[in-house]
Amino acid sequence: xxxxxxxxxIEGLSQFYGEKQVLHDxxxxxxxxxxITLLGPSGCGKTTLLRLxxxxxxxxxxxxxxxxxxxxxxxxxxxxxxxxxxxxxxFPHLDVYDNVAFGLKLAGVPEDEIQxxxxxxxxxxxxxxxxxxxxxxxxGGQQQRVAIARAxxxxxxxxxxxxxxxxxxxxxRKDMQIELKEMHKKLGITFIYVTHDQxxxxxxxxxxxxxxxxxxxxxxxxxxxxxxxxxxxxADFIGESNILKGRMMRDYRVAFIKHEFDCVDAGFGEDVxxxxxxxxxxxxxxxxxxKCQFKATVNSCTFKGVHYEMWVxxxxxxxxxxxxxxxxxVGSEVMLYxxxxxxxxxxxxxxxxxxxxxxxxxGKVEFLDTEFSCDTSxxxxxxxxxxxxxxxxxxxxDHEEEADLTGNVVFILxxxxxxxxxxxxxxxxxxxVDTNDIWDKGDFVGIKILxxxxxxxxPVAGNE
Amino acid sequence: MNKRSRWALPxxxxxxxxxxxxxxxxxxxxxxxxxxxxxxxxxxxxFSDGNSLSTFAVSIEVAIENTLxxxxxGYPAAYILADKKLNPSAVxxxxxxxxxxxxxxMRTLATAELFNMAGIPLGKGTLLFGMCYDYLxxxxxxxxxxxxxxxxxxxxxxxxxxxxxxxxxxxxxxPLSLPGVWSGVxxxxxxxxxxxxxxxxxxxxxIKLFGTIIQENINNSMWNYGAALSLIMLVIIGxxxxxxxxxxxxxxxxxxxx
Numbered sequence: 001x002x003x004x005x006x007x008x009x010i011e012g013l014s015q016f017y018g019e020k021q022v023l024h025d026x027x028x029x030x031x032x033x034x035x036i037t038l039l040g041p042s043g044c045g046k047t048t049l050l051r052l053x054x055x056x057x058x059x060x061x062x063x064x065x066x067x068x069x070x071x072x073x074x075x076x077x078x079x080x081x082x083x084x085x086x087x088x089x090x091f092p093h094l095d096v097y098d099n100v101a102f103g104l105k106l107a108g109v110p111e112d113e114i115q116x117x118x119x120x121x122x123x124x125x126x127x128x129x130x131x132x133x134x135x136x137x138x139x140g141g142q143q144q145r146v147a148i149a150r151a152x153x154x155x156x157x158x159x160x161x162x163x164x165x166x167x168x169x170x171x172x173r174k175d176m177q178i179e180l181k182e183m184h185k186k187l188g189i190t191f192i193y194v195t196h197d198q199x200x201x202x203x204x205x206x207x208x209x210x211x212x213x214x215x216x217x218x219x220x221x222x223x224x225x226x227x228x229x230x231x232x233x234x235a236d237f238i239g240e241s242n243i244l245k246g247r248m249m250r251d252y253r254v255a256f257i258k259h260e261f262d263c264v265d266a267g268f269g270e271d272v273x274x275x276x277x278x279x280x281x282x283x284x285x286x287x288x289x290x291k292c293q294f295k296a297t298v299n300s301c302t303f304k305g306v307h308y309e310m311w312v313x314x315x316x317x318x319x320x321x322x323x324x325x326x327x328x329x330v331g332s333e334v335m336l337y338x339x340x341x342x343x344x345x346x347x348x349x350x351x352x353x354x355x356x357x358x359x360x361x362x363g364k365v366e367f368l369d370t371e372f373s374c375d376t377s378x379x380x381x382x383x384x385x386x387x388x389x390x391x392x393x394x395x396x397x398d399h400e401e402e403a404d405l406t407g408n409v410v411f412i413l414x415x416x417x418x419x420x421x422x423x424x425x426x427x428x429x430x431x432x433v434d435t436n437d438i439w440d441k442g443d444f445v446g447i448k449i450l451x452x453x454x455x456x457x458x459p460v461a462g463n464e
Numbered sequence: 465m466n467k468r469s470r471w472a473l474p475x476x477x478x479x480x481x482x483x484x485x486x487x488x489x490x491x492x493x494x495x496x497x498x499x500x501x502x503x504x505x506x507x508x509x510x511f512s513d514g515n516s517l518s519t520f521a522v523s524i525e526v527a528i529e530n531t532l533x534x535x536x537x538g539y540p541a542a543y544i545l546a547d548k549k550l551n552p553s554a555v556x557x558x559x560x561x562x563x564x565x566x567x568x569x570m571r572t573l574a575t576a577e578l579f580n581m582a583g584i585p586l587g588k589g590t591l592l593f594g595m596c597y598d599y600l601x602x603x604x605x606x607x608x609x610x611x612x613x614x615x616x617x618x619x620x621x622x623x624x625x626x627x628x629x630x631x632x633x634x635x636x637x638x639p640l641s642l643p644g645v646w647s648g649v650x651x652x653x654x655x656x657x658x659x660x661x662x663x664x665x666x667x668x669x670x671i672k673l674f675g676t677i678i679q680e681n682i683n684n685s686m687w688n689y690g691a692a693l694s695l696i697m698l699v700i701i702g703x704x705x706x707x708x709x710x711x712x713x714x715x716x717x718x719x720x721x722x
Contacts (some may be wrong), residue, residue, distance in 0.1 A: 054624060075623070085617050085620070087617060089615065089618055091621070106626045154625065
């Protein structure tokens, strides 16, 4: 709902680096005074988006509006925004005072006002005693404070922060998080914050924008994002979770790990496959057989500071992670239950791999820029069709010989009894694979699909 | 002495034989007369001889002019070479070293011939041209190195704080590249003072530089006076180096010729 209360509107923003598209049609608005975080793994496009807002990049498509005015064509020095850089980028030839005063001097602010504002800002970041210090002599945390002061002293309409705390150690990072949050409250300036640290995002933000592969996955408050992730990627990326295949039996009733549970979700339809997320702290132990929904054996138990992290094998052969304040001995049989409230049901994003394909001839078909053999009876040569391959029918090989094509494992999801992998082929297409084998992210794999596992169908109208 | 420090022994012997000893000889020769008696005669001769002094002055003047010329041409060249947008390939950088693969004397002779062919009279202009041609790479490289290694986020931070491209250069890029400029100055200024071949070929010895008179004295077996002149030059080198050392202290690492 863009309107008066929004300060930044991003409309249909796409960005290409050469052939490679790094942002896909980003639409986003930022409310005045909001602390919004762009969160995602490295390479998801969050920094590119921030650099587009700052003006260091020109968008390939789309616009960025600030207070309703298109700023996407303005060079960075004409945008009323300031950035806190990941590596601080403090000028090494200037002392702390001159670094902070840099922007004000350029703007031609009178000397006595510069002095007042710089001193006030240094006080805000608790760096008053360091005015004439060389910036190289400061610690990482102190440099970070100066960098924040240097940006804030110009009273920007929006402050952009590019992973500002990533170079600090854990303790310092926690302290700075609290200070940033307080500064934001005190100054009322809109903050756009980029991080790959989900905990940081949950702590700081009013709104989190989860990104992956150049697309926005979910926008919401930290609590929404944590409790109601819209897809497996978000569930996996934010916090710990058990992500499982499920089946919606009917409204308010879902089956997974071969047991049926009451839930609070409805509207999926009857007998529909879904993904289910259960947070590890939402699986409870009980001694009451009446409450018990399923049994399991404790497989491992690790002390994590506040809680214990346990892996259990259910009586139906699934592995689940549970977090609890009390440990249960390894090997012991336990009774477990899950509250209906704590079961998050998600629409399945895809049920099988489907690709537009072309019949090359008798028994030959082409998709993913590769030729495959399969049964083509009923289809004419040159016909455009859809090829469907079930996730578990794709074989991954650790060598290129015998493989139909090759790719890299880009995302791994443990689904309780198998892994769901996303493999990116060399032409940039995704193949999803269900497997029991253990692969690592980044592994180079050969992909093999048997002719009998490729099912062809007529393309559905309106579906690509 | 531990075992490791023994490895330094060959270097130590080298230093003594080829650095310390020759320096000592220069000092001894400077303060003795032909018969080997201690004397200040060589130094007083220099400071009372109008010819020597004016040659010295001309040398310094030419060196300053050449250094300024090299900065004027070298800085923009280095800036363009270091800019990935203007110069996407590193090949261009190699092109700048290529002339240095040819012996400097041959290049100078060839330059002189070119001037002769074109009918341009040899003189101060041709001298400066030759010097600039010979020493320009020594100015470009250190500056290029510093600019090339400079974190791009400094320029971005300046833009972000409201600096126009011109202001970014004046207030950030230029000050941060000064260590490279100082290295370049060192590598151009001192050799220019002491060079004699370039002035000989490119001015037909019409303009004599300090290096020329040292060479003449040594050639004519006036070892003591030649040594005294060398010593004076050494002192100047020493002073400039100290001056430069003070300048770049604590600043980002200066560029060194690769």
